[in-house]
Amino acid sequence: MTDIQPVHGHPALRIDGTIVVADLHIGVESHLGSKGFHLPSRTMMMRDDLLSISGDASRLIVLGDVKDSVPGSTKQEFQEIPEFFQAMLEHFETVDVVIGNHDTQIDDFLPKHVNIRPAAGFKIGDVGLVHGHTWPSADVMTSKVLVTAHNHPTVMFSDGLGKRTTEPCWFRAAFRDVVGDYAEHPEEMIMMPSFNRLLGGSPVNVKEERFLGPLMTADVIDIDEAKVFLLDGIFLGKRKDILVDGKYKE
Numbered sequence: 215m216t217d218i219q220p221v222h223g224h225p226a227l228r229i230d231g232t233i234v235v236a237d238l239h240i241g242v243e244s245h246l247g248s249k250g251f252h253l254p255s256r257t258m259m260m261r262d263d264l265l266s267i268s269g270d271a272s273r274l275i276v277l278g279d280v281k282d283s284v285p286g287s288t289k290q291e292f293q294e295i296p297e298f299f300q301a302m303l304e305h306f307e308t309v310d311v312v313i314g315n316h317d318t319q320i321d322d323f324l325p326k327h328v329n330i331r332p333a334a335g336f337k338i339g340d341v342g343l344v345h346g347h348t349w350p351s352a353d354v355m356t357s358k359v360l361v362t363a364h365n366h367p368t369v370m371f372s373d374g375l376g377k378r379t380t381e382p383c384w385f386r387a388a389f390r391d392v393v394g395d396y397a398e399h400p401e402e403m404i405m406m407p408s409f410n411r412l413l414g415g416s417p418v419n420v421k422e423e424r425f426l427g428p429l430m431t432a433d434v435i436d437i438d439e440a441k442v443f444l445l446d447g448i449f450l451g452k453r454k455d456i457l458v459d460g461k462y463k464e
Contacts, residue, residue: 216229216230216338216339216340216341216358216359217229217230218341218359218361218404220384220443220445220447221233221267222445222446222447223445223446224263224267224445225382225406225407225408225409225445226264226267226409227361227404227406228269228271229338229339229341229361230338230339231270231271231272231273232271232272232273232274232275232338233264233267233268233271233273233274233275233306234274234275234276234277234343234361234406235264235274235275235276235277235406235409236276236277236278236279236314236345236363236364236406236407236408236409237277237278237279237314237363237364237366237406237407237408237409237410237413238257238260238276238279238280238281238298238409238410239279239280239281239282239316239408239410239412239413240257240260240280240281240282240290240291240294240295240298240410241281241282241283241287241288241290241291241294241295242282242410242412242413243255243256243290243412244282244283244288244289244290244291253412255290255294256410256411256412257290257294257297257298258294258297258298260298260409260410261298261301261302263409264302264409265301265305268305268306271306272306272307272308273306273307273308273309273310274302274305274306274308274309274310275309275310275311275312275338275343276309276310276311276312277312277314277343277344277345277361277362277363277406278311278312278313278314278315278316278317278333278344278345278346278347278363278364279314279315279316279317279345279363279364280295280311280314280316280317280320280323280324281295281316281317281318281320281323282316283316284315284316284318285318286318287318287319287323291323292323295323295324296323296324296325299324299325299328300325302328303325303327303328308329309327309328309329310328310329310330310331310336311324311328311329311330311331312331312332312333312335312336312343312344312345313330313331313332313333313345314333314345314347314363314364315333315345315347315364331343332351333345333347333348334348334349334350334351334354335350335351335354336354337353337354337356337357340357340358340359341357341358341359341360341361342354342355342356342357342359342360342361342400343360343361344360344361344362345362345363345364346362346363346364346365346405346426346427346429346430347364347426347427348427348428349394349428349429350429352396352397355393355396355398355399355400356398357400358400358401358402359400359401359402359403359404360400360402360403360404361403361404361406362403362404362405362406362427362429363405363406363408364426364427365385365405365415365416365418365425365426365427365430366382366407366408366413366414366415366416367382367383367384367385367405367406367407367415367416367418368380368381368382368383368407368414368415368416368417368418369381369383369417369418369419369442369444369450369456370417370419370420370458371458372458372459380415380417381444381445382407382408382411382415382444382445383407383418383442383443383444383445383450384404384405384406384407384442384443384444384445385404385405385418385440385441385442385453386402386403386404386405386440386441386442386443387402387403387405387435387436387437387439387440387441388401388402388403388435388436388439388440389401389402389403389434389435389436390433390434390435390436392434393434394432394434399434403429403435407445417458418440418442418453419442419453419456419457419458420457420458420459421457421458421459422459425437437453438452438453438454439452439453439454440452440453441453442456
């Protein structure tokens with residue numbers, strides 16, 4: 215079986231000799247700037263973080279949402295996406311991008327040697343990889359483990375005074391016995407936190423929180439029994455046992 219390990223302290227997976235990250239959302243600073251929040255770009259910081267954890271990995275897979283604007287694009291995206299991926303190509307032998315829901319016309323931004331994978335995902339060994347905004351292909355669903363993104367999972371902590379804080383987390387859940395019209399389905403789904411720390415997230419342990427994507431809304435995943443882990447590997451428990459009320463106290 216393929217070896218799948220979270221990179222300790224980082225929102226990244228190592229699958230044998232491959233590093234997997236998701237939800238870069240390059241250009242989010244421009245979007246925030248239009249709303250009055252002026253922040254320096256984190257794109258090159260993400261580049262440096264990614265290269266620092268790569269070790270001897272020879273392949274990089276970005277699991278969707280390379281860009282932030284949808285529809286359209288920004289000057290920041292046109293400048294920084296090619297620079298980011300050129301640095302990746304200089305470090306990794308192979309670079310793949312799975313199309314996410316924000317990746318409209320992504321081929322206009324990526325260097326020609328980056329492999330663009332369909333939104334329905336693809337496989338490496340017995341691991342399926344898909345962004346999560348569409349149903350995976352039938353072939354991807356024959357994987358033993360399915361890795362997804364899209365929801366930017368976080369976990370919410372609440373103290374006695376009603377203060378709320380969130381931290382990025384790993385969300386690991388089993389598939390139910392019947393999954394639509396698929397002849398086969400994976401044993402487990404691993405949902406990745408976003409690699410861009412500027413992004414908000416969906417608190418997976420909030421009672422009122424709604425998940426995104428067909429896999430998470432069609433009752434094919436056993437969400438309540440899902441296991442929640444922090445980036446440092448601490449196991450917080452099953453979702454059903456760590457639920458909190460998302461409403462702030464008055």
